[in-house]
């Protein structure tokens with residue numbers, strides 16, 4: 001079973017469609033995730049910090065490479081709206097992506 005574990009939310013979602021991004025998969029499971037540009041790769045508010053399974057994500061998209069080149073996406077960070085899930089991963093929501101109505105673990 002392929003899962004996205006969101007460690008600091010204490011939640012996980014099952015993934016069965018391997019064309020889905022992290023953002024789409026978590027939203028389909030009813031989990032809110034910041035995405036200011038609507039998932040178009042035009043901001044970095046949907047960042048996910050990949051703790052495990054980075055190799056289980058499709059290669060970075062052009063948008064992610066552009067933000068990485070500008071220093072706005074660090075090693076280990078992916079844009080949830082861009083990163084397609086191919087296998088199990090564990091992520092954290094970074095500090096700047098935390099939503100005020102959700103409770104995050106430390």
Ligand code: FES
Nearest residue numbers: 037039041043081
């Ligand atoms: S939601 Fe804007 S880049 Fe992902």
